[in-house]
Amino acid sequence: MAAVTLKNVVKRFGVFEIVHGANIDVNDGEFVVFVGPSGCGKSTLLRMIAGLEDISGGEIAIGGKLVNDVEPADRGIAMVFQSYALYPHMSVEQNLSFGLRMNGNPKADTERRVKRAAEILRIAELMKRRPRQLSGGQRQRVAIGRAIVREPQVFLFDEPLSNLDAELRVQMRVEISRLHKELGVTMIYVTHDQTEAMTLADRIVVLNAGNIEQIGAPLDLYDDPANRFVAGFVGSPKMNFLAAQVVGNDGNATVVELANHGGARLRKPLSGAPPAVGAEVVLGVRPEHFFEAGEGDCDIAVKADVAEHLGSVSYIYANAGPEELIIEREASRQRATGDHMVVSIKAGQSLLFDKSGARIR
Amino acid sequence: MRYQNATAYRFLAPYLLIFSIFWLWPIISSFLISFQATRTVPWRFAPTFNWGRLIGDPAFFNALKNTLLILVIQVPVMITLAIVMAVLLNSPLLKARGLFRFAFFAPVVVGEVAYSAVFRLMFNLDYGIINKLLNSVGLPRIDWFSNVTPAMAVIMIAVSWRWAGYNAIILLAGLQSIPQDVYEAATLDRVSKLKQFFYITLPLLKPIIVFCAVLSIIGTMQLFTEPFLITERGGPGGGTETLGLLLYRQGFKSLNFGYASAIAYTMAGLAIAISLVQLWLTRDPK
Ligand SMILES: Nc1ncnc2c1ncn2[C@@H]1O[C@H](COP(=O)(O)OP(=O)(O)OP(=O)(O)O)[C@@H](O)[C@H]1O
Numbered sequence A: 001m002a003a004v005t006l007k008n009v010v011k012r013f014g015v016f017e018i019v020h021g022a023n024i025d026v027n028d029g030e031f032v033v034f035v036g037p038s039g040c041g042k043s044t045l046l047r048m049i050a051g052l053e054d055i056s057g058g059e060i061a062i063g064g065k066l067v068n069d070v071e072p073a074d075r076g077i078a079m080v081f082q083s084y085a086l087y088p089h090m091s092v093e094q095n096l097s098f099g100l101r102m103n104g105n106p107k108a109d110t111e112r113r114v115k116r117a118a119e120i121l122r123i124a125e126l127m128k129r130r131p132r133q134l135s136g137g138q139r140q141r142v143a144i145g146r147a148i149v150r151e152p153q154v155f156l157f158d159e160p161l162s163n164l165d166a167e168l169r170v171q172m173r174v175e176i177s178r179l180h181k182e183l184g185v186t187m188i189y190v191t192h193d194q195t196e197a198m199t200l201a202d203r204i205v206v207l208n209a210g211n212i213e214q215i216g217a218p219l220d221l222y223d224d225p226a227n228r229f230v231a232g233f234v235g236s237p238k239m240n241f242l243a244a245q246v247v248g249n250d251g252n253a254t255v256v257e258l259a260n261h262g263g264a265r266l267r268k269p270l271s272g273a274p275p276a277v278g279a280e281v282v283l284g285v286r287p288e289h290f291f292e293a294g295e296g297d298c299d300i301a302v303k304a305d306v307a308e309h310l311g312s313v314s315y316i317y318a319n320a321g322p323e324e325l326i327i328e329r330e331a332s333r334q335r336a337t338g339d340h341m342v343v344s345i346k347a348g349q350s351l352l353f354d355k356s357g358a359r360i361r
Numbered sequence B: 001m002r003y004q005n006a007t008a009y010r011f012l013a014p015y016l017l018i019f020s021i022f023w024l025w026p027i028i029s030s031f032l033i034s035f036q037a038t039r040t041v042p043w044r045f046a047p048t049f050n051w052g053r054l055i056g057d058p059a060f061f062n063a064l065k066n067t068l069l070i071l072v073i074q075v076p077v078m079i080t081l082a083i084v085m086a087v088l089l090n091s092p093l094l095k096a097r098g099l100f101r102f103a104f105f106a107p108v109v110v111g112e113v114a115y116s117a118v119f120r121l122m123f124n125l126d127y128g129i130i131n132k133l134l135n136s137v138g139l140p141r142i143d144w145f146s147n148v149t150p151a152m153a154v155i156m157i158a159v160s161w162r163w164a165g166y167n168a169i170i171l172l173a174g175l176q177s178i179p180q181d182v183y184e185a186a187t188l189d190r191v192s193k194l195k196q197f198f199y200i201t202l203p204l205l206k207p208i209i210v211f212c213a214v215l216s217i218i219g220t221m222q223l224f225t226e227p228f229l230i231t232e233r234g235g236p237g238g239g240t241e242t243l244g245l246l247l248y249r250q251g252f253k254s255l256n257f258g259y260a261s262a263i264a265y266t267m268a269g270l271a272i273a274i275s276l277v278q279l280w281l282t283r284d285p286k
């Protein structure tokens, strides 16, 4: 088992800098998820840890040992690829044992490891099949099995579930979680799906355009995002962002006026320095934090546009001038298109951001 | 439905007509001719006349032996060479990839006569560059075209030069279809580049290699240009005469169409038989 430490890690492809100095400490046995939009550098970061990609700057240590110049096979890691990367011409059993056989591992030990992996992943009855004779979920299991037989100190997953259908994805997610508990080893998992990140991670690293926006436990990111990007990325459906302007400061609170809601004002207590009067700000409100009229600190009127009824909850897509808001309502089956409704915002359950996206606390 | 089919066939009719006249009919006709004595006028039906002669004809067995010898040596050597070339072309270390790809493929588009003339010059006893090179490293020069073994070697070298690049391009397409992450997985499994080649690349390339081998077998069975032009009609003394050349000699010099047809059918039959054996030997174990 091993901790993984990234210190000022930089990656350049030619003149393009893709990762701009990443600092991440993954503790021994921890499940850390790298999450971020497509192209933000998650895979690149993971591949640098694996040694499949050179490090342009900074240091990566696994188990306290600097691995910048260590061969991928000697880093004590195993990787599960998005495309599974199974050997197409080998049976499942050969796929699992190939690496060990090529390295002259004792036959009995190889068999033991393969058998154990097959048991953990419940693929024992598939051992004689070729990858193309397997379903997507089965292939994924074999790919994970191939990682398990290596008995690595660190597992690396690069979007392992993105080729599966929704139901299977949920099922495999649970299995990976179970695997982590069973093996107790460090796992680093890349995904662009925030639900996967929220459900699997001990800690999440949110990446954006090669920068780390925030590192923290799933609910900390949800409750206390460092900036507008993290606030918008974590949580589903997305947080609503309402344009506003600071109209006054009193004591340790600021008063903002919502730009598109008929001059509605919200008084928001702050712990830090308040923004200047006249400054343009953004108020973030999660869909589940719109309350019935009068219950909150500031009421706004909106016009329901589309309603999605999911049974237990409904999402109402509402318009107010140029802004589209998503409002969560509990089992409100009647609400129909064109209805006017009034919802209420609470100061304590909204977040304030300045124009650049930084949080105003 | 019926009506639509009929319309479709009417559209196909011009093609089918031309195909039948210039392709299907010659195939059938030559089969029939192979059972006729064609040195007499009129031709008469004599089922064993040509086929009987074939079985006892030393010239036929000489040509058969030469053809098979070239096949057995040249095809494996060329395919191996083509694989090496394809791997080089696919290497990320290679600079000026486009230039190499063009250079490897270029021999195919060079005119047969021109290429043969150049090979004759290169292997010329007194002025050829090959003998000059041999001399310069202290080896005796070789009289390439007066002895059978060197003459055969020249043919094999020439054919390989002409077609190795062509096969390499086909193999390159196969190489590029192997996903990169399979190699990355192998790298993580601590499998060396060399072992990756033998345990991953070659097995995954096998269908393409077999395809190239079958194409080459069919091509070499019909070998004609090189022994005709480079070693001057199968010289020395029929030492490089191939089935293709024998067919030409019988059919178009002696105008013995019946016998030529029998030879043609033997060549086609052999090509099919060898290819089938090849496919069977390399089939995917189920
Ligand atoms: N070999 C390469 N050469 C040049 N640029 C590259 C290379 N590999 C990746 N990039 C660039 O690096 C950036 C990050 O790529 P990366 O694959 O890490 O993204 P990602 O976060 O994994 O995205 P996704 O969710 O789509 O997989 C992208 O802008 C990509 O274009």
Ligand SMILES: [Mg+2]
Binding pocket: A042, A043, A044, A158, A159
């Ligand atoms: Mg990726």
